[in-house]
Amino acid sequence: xxCQDYSLNRQTERDNLNLxxxxxxxxxxxxxxxxxxxxxxxxxxxxxxxxxxxxxxxxSIHGFLEDMARFINVDHVRTVHGAREGxxxxxxxxxxxxxTVVMDGNAHYTSHLAAERNNLNIVEVPSTGEPEYRxxxxxxxxVLDNLDDRGEDVSLVLLTHVDGDYGNLTDARAIGKIAHxxxxxxxxxxxxxMGRMPIDAKKLNTDFIxxxxxxxxxxxxxxxxxxxxxxxxxxxxxxxxxHQVKELEMMGCTSRGAPIATLMASLPYLIDRVSKxxxxxxxxxxxxxxxxxxGGVKQIGVRPTEHDLVRFETPFFHxxxxxxxxxxxxxxxxxxxxxxxxxxxxxxxxxxxxxxGFSQExxxxxxxxxxxxxxxxxEMAD
Numbered sequence: 001x002x003c004q005d006y007s008l009n010r011q012t013e014r015d016n017l018n019l020x021x022x023x024x025x026x027x028x029x030x031x032x033x034x035x036x037x038x039x040x041x042x043x044x045x046x047x048x049x050x051x052x053x054x055x056x057x058x059x060s061i062h063g064f065l066e067d068m069a070r071f072i073n074v075d076h077v078r079t080v081h082g083a084r085e086g087x088x089x090x091x092x093x094x095x096x097x098x099x100t101v102v103m104d105g106n107a108h109y110t111s112h113l114a115a116e117r118n119n120l121n122i123v124e125v126p127s128t129g130e131p132e133y134r135x136x137x138x139x140x141x142x143v144l145d146n147l148d149d150r151g152e153d154v155s156l157v158l159l160t161h162v163d164g165d166y167g168n169l170t171d172a173r174a175i176g177k178i179a180h181x182x183x184x185x186x187x188x189x190x191x192x193x194m195g196r197m198p199i200d201a202k203k204l205n206t207d208f209i210x211x212x213x214x215x216x217x218x219x220x221x222x223x224x225x226x227x228x229x230x231x232x233x234x235x236x237x238x239x240x241x242x243h244q245v246k247e248l249e250m251m252g253c254t255s256r257g258a259p260i261a262t263l264m265a266s267l268p269y270l271i272d273r274v275s276k277x278x279x280x281x282x283x284x285x286x287x288x289x290x291x292x293x294x295g296g297v298k299q300i301g302v303r304p305t306e307h308d309l310v311r312f313e314t315p316f317f318h319x320x321x322x323x324x325x326x327x328x329x330x331x332x333x334x335x336x337x338x339x340x341x342x343x344x345x346x347x348x349x350x351x352x353x354x355x356x357g358f359s360q361e362x363x364x365x366x367x368x369x370x371x372x373x374x375x376x377x378x379e380m381a382d
Contacts, residue, residue, distance in 0.1 A: 019342030021309040024356035025216035032265040039261035051245040053253040074227030083191040084110035086210035086226035089249040099155040106163035137174035162192040166301030167309030176205025197277040218266040223259035290367035308356035318348040338369040
């Protein structure tokens with residue numbers, strides 16, 4: 001049998017400035033690339049395992065999990081295959097089929113799937129709609145009060161800390177307090193915040209917190225973080241009756257091999273980089289201001305933005321697509337000529353992007369490149 005060509009290279013992405021928000025927080029530092037090489041074989045971290053992944057002494061996964069717990073301020077940490085698996089595990093441990101979970105209207109689709117897979121009812125807290133799409137704590141209070149008035153119990157409150165559509169940073173501390181005041185456990189999805197910005201799970205009033213190693217923590221995927229406070233540890237980390245060292249919700253062992261090795265190697269780097277979050281945010285604000293000088297380009301979501309993921313409405317670039325011989329593909333192609341990628345092919349009406357991790361000089365170059373493209377085709381927009 002002859003296999004097909006699987007196109008196993010990322011030369012385009014590696015040789016260009018990649019604006020894809022999914023990629024910006026997952027770029028590996030050199031020490032993690034070395035760990036990727038060292039632990040690239042199969043079950044490479046399992047040579048000294050006595051049955052529990054979280055207790056492996058060499059490499060010191062046990063020590064790493066203790067450090068990670070201190071980094072995000074939780075009592076217990078486990079690695080999972082992604083934030084979605086962490087959400088599913090919490091729901092599966094806490095809820096029963098037919099229970100109700102309340103989540104924000106900007107929630108990631110995997111929050112819906114985790115609930116659906118557990119046969120739970122979803123009640124959404126609506127956003128304010130365009131142009132901000134803000135999630136207000138008072139809206140959570142109203143939804144919970146309405147459910148209580150109807151006699152409907154809620155098993156879990158979930159919030160997306162930073163949503164993947166607009167990059168809105170929501171007041172998790174306030175919503176966590178609302179959940180606790182009504183006696184409901186609180187799960188915070190930090191897929192776009194843990195590893196990019198400082199996170200203190202206890203200050204944010206969380207019972208459970210999930211993060212994404214491959215999205216925001218400079219790790220090779222798939223890997224995520226599940227943080228659990230002490231009150232819930234016996235339930236979420238319950239052991240198997242038949243295989244007594246294995247934790248049920250973790251299916252015994254979760255991420256093993258290259259993903260966990262790269263996340264371990266990246267932790268010192270992450271500890272340093274979250275301390276520079278203000279610098280990253282200022283670069284984003286500069287980028288937004290330069291983009292909006294084009295005219296017909298506007299940041300959508302809470303303003304000023306509080307996160308590096310930015311969504312622009314771009315009617316200016318879309319009007320050019322109507323007349324350009326390459327239609328909507330022209331923008332991607334013009335950017336690629338300038339060694340910039342990450343905007344989806346054919347997308348001109350709106351797009352999401354991030355300049356997280358780029359130097360100020362690179363951010364200036366990216367903004368200037370968009371301005372040059374706008375100037376080049378301005379007559380088509382008239």
